[in-house]
Amino acid sequence: MIHGAAAKIQAAGGVRTLTFDASAPLRLSSGEILSPLTIAFESYGALNAERSNAVLVCHGLTGDQFVAGPNPITGRPAWWPRIVGPGRPIDTNRLYVVCANVLGGSMGTTGPASLASDGSPYGLRFASINLADMVRAQAMLIEALDIESLFLVVGPGFGGMQALQWASAYPKRVFACATVASGARQTAVAMALSELSRQAIMADPDWRGGSYHTLGTRPLKGLSVARAASQIGNLAELALRDAFSAAAATERFALAAQLDEARPNSAFVDRFDANSYLYLTRAADAFDLGADFGGNLSNAFSHAATRHCLFSFSTDWRYPPEEGRRLARALLAAGADAAFIEIESDKGHDAHLEEDAQFEAALTGFIDAAAAARGLSLQVGVA
Amino acid sequence: MIHGAAAKIQAAGGVRTLTFDASAPLRLSSGEILSPLTIAFESYGALNAERSNAVLVCHGLTGDQFVAGPNPITGRPAWWPRIVGPGRPIDTNRLYVVCANVLGGSMGTTGPASLASDGSPYGLRFASINLADMVRAQAMLIEALDIESLFLVVGPGFGGMQALQWASAYPKRVFACATVASGARQTAVAMALSELSRQAIMADPDWRGGSYHTLGTRPLKGLSVARAASQIGNLAELALRDAFSAAAATERFALAAQLDEARPNSAFVDRFDANSYLYLTRAADAFDLGADFGGNLSNAFSHAATRHCLFSFSTDWRYPPEEGRRLARALLAAGADAAFIEIESDKGHDAHLEEDAQFEAALTGFIDAAAAARGLSLQVGVA
Numbered sequence A, B: 001m002i003h004g005a006a007a008k009i010q011a012a013g014g015v016r017t018l019t020f021d022a023s024a025p026l027r028l029s030s031g032e033i034l035s036p037l038t039i040a041f042e043s044y045g046a047l048n049a050e051r052s053n054a055v056l057v058c059h060g061l062t063g064d065q066f067v068a069g070p071n072p073i074t075g076r077p078a079w080w081p082r083i084v085g086p087g088r089p090i091d092t093n094r095l096y097v098v099c100a101n102v103l104g105g106s107m108g109t110t111g112p113a114s115l116a117s118d119g120s121p122y123g124l125r126f127a128s129i130n131l132a133d134m135v136r137a138q139a140m141l142i143e144a145l146d147i148e149s150l151f152l153v154v155g156p157g158f159g160g161m162q163a164l165q166w167a168s169a170y171p172k173r174v175f176a177c178a179t180v181a182s183g184a185r186q187t188a189v190a191m192a193l194s195e196l197s198r199q200a201i202m203a204d205p206d207w208r209g210g211s212y213h214t215l216g217t218r219p220l221k222g223l224s225v226a227r228a229a230s231q232i233g234n235l236a237e238l239a240l241r242d243a244f245s246a247a248a249a250t251e252r253f254a255l256a257a258q259l260d261e262a263r264p265n266s267a268f269v270d271r272f273d274a275n276s277y278l279y280l281t282r283a284a285d286a287f288d289l290g291a292d293f294g295g296n297l298s299n300a301f302s303h304a305a306t307r308h309c310l311f312s313f314s315t316d317w318r319y320p321p322e323e324g325r326r327l328a329r330a331l332l333a334a335g336a337d338a339a340f341i342e343i344e345s346d347k348g349h350d351a352h353l354e355e356d357a358q359f360e361a362a363l364t365g366f367i368d369a370a371a372a373a374r375g376l377s378l379q380v381g382v383a
Helices: A131-144 A158-169 A188-203 A205-210 A220-234 A237-249 A256-262 A274-286 A297-301 A321-333 A348-353 A357-374 B131-144 B158-169 B188-203 B205-210 B220-234 B237-249 B256-262 B274-286 B297-301 B321-333 B348-353 B357-374
Strands: A007-012 A015-020 A037-044 A054-057 A096-100 A150-156 A174-180 A307-313 A337-343 B007-012 B015-020 B037-044 B054-057 B096-100 B150-156 B174-180 B307-313 B337-343
Touching (some): A015 A131, A037 A131, A054 A131, A096 A131, A131 A158, A131 A274, A150 A158, A158 A297, A174 A357, A188 A205, A188 A220, A188 B220, A205 A220, A220 A274, A297 A321, A307 A321, A307 A357, A321 A337, A337 A357, B015 B131, B037 B131, B054 B131, B096 B131, B131 B158, B150 B158, B158 B274, B174 B357, B188 B205, B205 B274, B220 B348, B237 B348, B297 B321, B307 B321, B307 B357, B321 B337
Parallel strands (some): A054 A096, A054 A150, A150 A174, A174 A307, A307 A337, B307 B337
Antiparallel strands (some): A007 A015, B007 B015, B015 B037
């Protein structure tokens, strides 16, 4: 299944990885070279004979490659089971779904916690990376899997930004693109939240200038502030007000404990590398697809044959519907086929993870129509 | 000048204070009693013979009583010299201006750093306080100064919230009320920023569960994150993007150093008590004048004879113009005389501190018209 001699596939502890040796380095936007490069990924469903039914799911900021099945390391369930699986909108009975841990992450893909050539973790010696680098690494994985063109690239939030970067950088290799609660750049508010998260991590004495791995400490307090920032950004304004009112009645200052109890990701500080959080949030903050094209977002998609669907949720202030509309205008101005769909929800950014019949029906409709246009049958081939 | 035997005025180290003894305790909204109560305040100009030209300026979250002259403790200049002073919109040639350090603050007024009856700082033993308590303490000061009715209550941001609380709680004692870059409640975004600030302070090992005064440490790292949160919230979205772009080009993760250089309040961590920050931000987050009146903001002003002017700045996302409009609608529905003025600016929340001819002209107009309606002459009397 793996294409090219430079890549080697391995599986250990429930994590499947593909490693590219020195003959296939990742050339970063900064000009630096990253090698060896390991990409941890999962797949669900089967590739058809034409290799035309592949879907790449790009995970969110604090997500991982286990989009449709349990994470064997953390024991956490699949993060998007309502969307990816048999009979779900991204139907693994007929689609081949790949999800890779992002470059710079800490679930098996090369990142700041990986060992550098001297045998110690990179830490802050890890190169600066941006969204284009992350997508470039994913493209190397997709090529190694011998998939010439993706049927669909899709992702929520930070993952949706990567999907857009895919559509911009590789327009001929993306048949359809769906962004969910995402945008072509972050709002100032989202940047502010992630800047504060970084500050809190770096202010933690156990961060040790980023060398905590080597020095045997863990900046758990800083990370828990980062986690709180992420949770806060995911809530709708009304839910946040309610949380503050409840906190006022019980404890005087902290919301974090309550938020952690109310949500499933309480083991965040145990599973997420603090330096990864710095690198990934910094890359997300720096992403501005329009700025990369002279301030005209349409130019980012000027060779676009890709069909787009953009989903926003009405109470999502981290990736507000306004940004979805801006993106839709730019895509339409570029002559692309683009639909913008705003879903009414009281769940804020988190709505993309919750049960939502309207969202699921619209996503199913977009995918089914694209599948028909692509000539995908309901029958599954063999990889 | 001081009215009532319970109050005693003192001056030490450039800070003037009024202390109420046990015969005049502050009754808090929580039901608790705070005594003794010390209020640090400054005044500018002179009270006229009719005692009708008094203005109360309520300072912002990280401000102090030194609105129109230098702070003798920190050496910092006046924080609102463009607005308050001889010939300025709040003209000390004809108005008597009082500005008090807020209850819970750390510039002389009783707060968590003050000594409790056992001789140790209160720390987290300090009672929960809300905006109504802060205004109640200010009202005690104003009464002690023998001022029956204020000509004007005015404040930016957090100070504007207090001004609204004044107009709601003491409608007959407030002739005019001006809020600047403020609102009747905080946005979820502002609450999120302050929650993260609190988390960062409490995550600092030197915070020591709030007992750092007694234990001889100072949570400077946590406070510097709080400071960054405050600075970030004050910038316009575009300025924030620029700051992030500049940071991307120079250092990889931190904005704080740049922001501190760019702004005058770099001694923040040296002058501000960390526990004060917890108490004040929590009170600000909990403030929702509409919620206090059954969800109908108009009811907060149902007996209003006060004339209002509400200033918002177009790029202020911490206290957005939308909130100013909501407030104006509520005031007008309550039958109040209320003008909403949105000033175009690219300075974000910080616009209220910067030179802005439109803002200054409109504020001057409002005050002059109110002064004419109050029958204030240009001549200054003697207190």
